[in-house]
Amino acid sequence: MASFDLLKTRLKPGDTVWVTDAKGREIKGRIAAIEPSALALKGGQGGPTIRADDIRAVRQRTRDSLRNGTLIGFGAGLFVGAVASAANAEGGGSNAGWCLMFGGIGAGLGALVDRLIPGEKRDVYRAPAPIPAFRFSLAPVVTPHMKGVRLLLSF
Numbered sequence: 001m002a003s004f005d006l007l008k009t010r011l012k013p014g015d016t017v018w019v020t021d022a023k024g025r026e027i028k029g030r031i032a033a034i035e036p037s038a039l040a041l042k043g044g045q046g047g048p049t050i051r052a053d054d055i056r057a058v059r060q061r062t063r064d065s066l067r068n069g070t071l072i073g074f075g076a077g078l079f080v081g082a083v084a085s086a087a088n089a090e091g092g093g094s095n096a097g098w099c100l101m102f103g104g105i106g107a108g109l110g111a112l113v114d115r116l117i118p119g120e121k122r123d124v125y126r127a128p129a130p131i132p133a134f135r136f137s138l139a140p141v142v143t144p145h146m147k148g149v150r151l152l153l154s155f
Contacts (some may be wrong), residue, residue: 004123011087013031018059019050021055022055024056030042062122069114070114073106073113075103079104080103084098084102085098109110135155136153138150
């Protein structure tokens with residue numbers, strides 16, 4: 001996202017963010033307010049307001065869906081239930097009952113584990129890269145042993 005003005009569409013007051021300033025420091029805090037030319041934070045290590053010109057990046061932690069953890073846990077539980085029912089085949093118990101019971105337990109554990117894993121930080125805003133200054137210098141070089149021109153290019 002290249003425009004600081006659009007930050008209001010992606011964040012709201014109360015969201016936790018990590019702001020990287022012009023000096024490269026990362027400041028964690030909750031958003032107090034999003035102004036057209038500044039971001040006001042509360043709590044964390046940050047000051048009350050950071051000017052838009054001083055912000056290089058704003059990141060937010062995204063949560064993973066619980067669906068994949070639930071499905072993986074359910075599949076693992078079904079497998080354990082199938083093994084348990086095969087081991088208890090002589091008892092005349094219901095194979096489907098074992099599978100569903102362990103599948104449900106596995107789904108619950110999978111969702112719990114998925115919830116405990118923090119999501120990754122993703123960029124919500126990144127300031128445009130500054131345009132590098134291009135310099136060109138041409139100077140004569142005259143010494144007793146050499147005559148020439150020195151060309152200096154810097155980016």
